[in-house]
Amino acid sequence: MTSEELGTGGAPEWNPEWASWAAAAREEFPRAQSALMPFLHRVQTDEGWLRPEALDAAAHYLELPRQYVESVVSFYSLFRTEVTGHRTIHVCMSLSCALAGSDALLHNLEEALGVRVGQTTPDGAYTLLEAECLAACDLAPACQVNLRYVGPVPPERFQTLLEEEVSTREDA
């Protein structure tokens, strides 16, 4: 797969579908600024992250100041403004998962992937992130791969998260 298909560094162009996605979001949520987050979710589901052009487009189509869009995006941890890998791994670090070894799990993943938490592997395959309680404490240590639950993942079984069967962004 090329990097353009992955959405990791494609041309800085506006996706022609954005206009209709924005219109759909406005139709569903016409009041206040409620259309903004649904539009951003739609774009991020498609490309894996929100490149600057997507924020420009949100501002344009939803008739909002660019700074406003930026300030909303920056508030929410799931909105990504950096290139994101094919698979985003979230490791829950909250108490129940910590009691079950999530620190060691994250450490093992860092070693295996050769990146630190918050980073993406150079081949664009994985992004490794921390999460707060994923409301899956019965699956501790709980993780998500592209927002699909995987757990329990004992620290020594970190490899489970890197395997093929785990969903890719395209299934999301």
Add this chain to the structure above:
Amino acid sequence: MKTLDRHYLLRHRDVPGIDTLQGYEADGGYSGLKKALAEFEPDAIVDLVKASGLRGRGGAGFPTGLKWSFLAKDGRPRALVVNADEGEPGTFKDRELIEHNPHQLIEGMLIASYATRSPESFIYIRGEFLHGHEVLQRAIAEATERGYLGDRVLGTDFSHHMYLYRGAGAYICGEESALLESLEGRRGNPRLKPPFPAVAGVYGLPTVVNNVETIANLPPLILNGAEWHRQWGTEKSPGLKVMSVSGHVTRPGNYEVPLDATLRELVEMAGGVRTGHQVKAVIPGGSSMPLLPAGQLDTPIDYESLVQAGSMLGSGGCIVMDDSTCIVAAVARVVRFYRDESCGKCTPCREGTYWMTDVLDRLEGGQGELGDLDTLLDVADNINGKAFCPLGDASVGFMVSAIRNFRDEFVEHITGRTCPLGARLYDTVNY
């Protein structure tokens, strides 16, 4: 505790296929809505819910019927908002209810909307619940197709539109006014109250905000009545509660129990702690609540008993810690959560959670000073009751209770210059 012969809230455990409309209807689903529309005036449902003693399951335990009756009566259309932002560490009940029994939530929302005369309702679901979002999307489409949603529901004068809205990763958006901000497409900073949502909520409309589990109680309540609901629990805390049990138990999961079950019974239902270990402490209601040491395991979980014992039922996220737990590490992790999730709007919470996290990391790393414990309690004192929203208070409850109950363990970290339980630190999480 009266034992249950079946599940009511976790009904999907007994009835396979109930996640589809067909399966739900086959098990009597939507007969609560039909009964509500046919036999009750809206106000009569409010009275029934009041009589049942049902209290909010989102954390505060506010009486549901009373909350509904606070809605402004000035002729403006009202709105119902369902809080599906479940993010309180240790809590995972709403997710199970959403993923496995979505129609019970939708039916409950319709009953609540009819009772409060709300033509519109909104589900605010946290962004991480991708699967839950898909399940609800499908269920709402099914219900619309069958005439439970839309114009003239089941041929009556009641029309209803239901919206599904995804959050994007922010614990504070579980706080109802921050949730409303987020639902309107803004940063999730809590609003100044008053006005309360009952007067000016979503889009300025008089609004009820209720938790998923609160709403899931309504279909069986309408069908069976207030006395039925009161057969469980206590006078002031009647009914059933889904408790999420996690941490050091052998069968973590959700358990539906009457509200007079004890913490010990819950821990036993969840398989108890590993052999050779003892319970050290339990957080009964999510990480925002103070811990109770093993000696208080016989406390019943009703709202009043837990307050009397020094904690709170909160969201019902029961985290069990056995004797291998380093309490300093546990506290450091919990306070870090509030630091990361503080919305930054007010100084005590924004700065205080940073400060406490710094001190706790130092303590856990064996670099603490004896004065640090006083510093922690002093900072906590400057947050408690002085923050803009309840997240501030939530950040200190567990820590203060841990220092009170396990002060020696904190001191050993300082005098011994290391963790006495040998907890391993990874630099990853010490940024």
